[in-house]
Amino acid sequence: MFFRTFGSRAVVVRESYKDVEAVLERLGVDGVDGMVLDLGASSFQLERAARGFSFMQDGALDMRMDTRSEVSAESLIAMLSESELAGIIRSYGEERRSRSIARAVVRARQVAPIKTTKELARIVTSCFPPAERHARLHPATRTFQALRIAVNDELENIKAGLRSAIRVLKSGARLVVISFHSLEDRLVKQAFTEASLSCVCPRDFPQCVCGTIPLVKKITRKVVLASVEEIDANPRSRSAKVRVVEKI
Ligand SMILES: C[S@@+](CC[C@H](N)C(=O)[O-])C[C@H]1O[C@@H](n2cnc3c(N)ncnc32)[C@H](O)[C@@H]1O
Numbered sequence: 001m002f003f004r005t006f007g008s009r010a011v012v013v014r015e016s017y018k019d020v021e022a023v024l025e026r027l028g029v030d031g032v033d034g035m036v037l038d039l040g041a042s043s044f045q046l047e048r049a050a051r052g053f054s055f056m057q058d059g060a061l062d063m064r065m066d067t068r069s070e071v072s073a074e075s076l077i078a079m080l081s082e083s084e085l086a087g088i089i090r091s092y093g094e095e096r097r098s099r100s101i102a103r104a105v106v107r108a109r110q111v112a113p114i115k116t117t118k119e120l121a122r123i124v125t126s127c128f129p130p131a132e133r134h135a136r137l138h139p140a141t142r143t144f145q146a147l148r149i150a151v152n153d154e155l156e157n158i159k160a161g162l163r164s165a166i167r168v169l170k171s172g173a174r175l176v177v178i179s180f181h182s183l184e185d186r187l188v189k190q191a192f193t194e195a196s197l198s199c200v201c202p203r204d205f206p207q208c209v210c211g212t213i214p215l216v217k218k219i220t221r222k223v224v225l226a227s228v229e230e231i232d233a234n235p236r237s238r239s240a241k242v243r244v245v246e247k248i
Contacts, residue, residue: 089143
């Protein structure tokens with residue numbers, strides 16, 4: 001719908017943004033005047049039970065952003081070892097109960113394959129003390145985030161996507177990135193800092209010898225958060241973080 005207003009000027013491409021250079025080359029586009037990366041999962045994906053992103057509704061344990069991909073959350077949970085599962089839940093979910101959750105998942109899958117979002121949410125919640133099971137943040141939130149990131153290799157795609165995006169920007173073009181959790185924002189902040197550096201020599205070097213040329217300049221010195229009015233109008237914007245750079 002949104003793109004219809006642009007008519008033939010809008011070309012919708014179903015590809016990973018990490019491959020933006022190859023896509024533009026295929027389209028014969030030589031650089032872009034601006035780019036917006038809106039990271040994470042869409043409301044459409046979160047609200048559709050069958051996509052399996054949310055523990056709020058019961059659906060297949062899928063979580064694939066690209067349904068052409070072979071790896072789903074169900075297949076990951078079935079094939080990973082207990083320590084691999086704990087590693088993913090800890091590093092991608094920042095969940096301090098990662099080990100007990102992984103243990104409970106492995107114990108449960110020995111009885112029967114874990115196939116639905118509600119089943120997984122129940123197993124994860126059982127690892128929390130009763131007093132924490134009805135907290136503001138649902139006990140399964142971090143584990144579901146971790147599995148989603150693993151299923152879609154989101155952090156590696158973001159790192160590669162940011163590098164490609166900066167490369168295809170024309171001079172003076174801006175890259176706007178909207179992220180929704182700290183792991184995403186950390187990568188954006190890091191990529192923008194690295195791309196804006198004019199020297200990478202060790203601090204004790206008497207003069208710069210590295211010859212580093214900054215690719216971008218930061219437009220947002222600090223991360224930009226949604227205003228109170230915006231959060232009122234769109235509660236999902238409360239966790240949004242925006243950073244902008246301009247290609248030199
Ligand atoms: C936050 S949503 C974008 C929502 C959109 N701006 C809207 O207003 O409807 C992010 C979208 O990016 C997609 N996505 C995630 N990783 C991607 C990747 N590596 N390449 C391309 N799209 C990706 C997701 O499937 C999701 O549909």
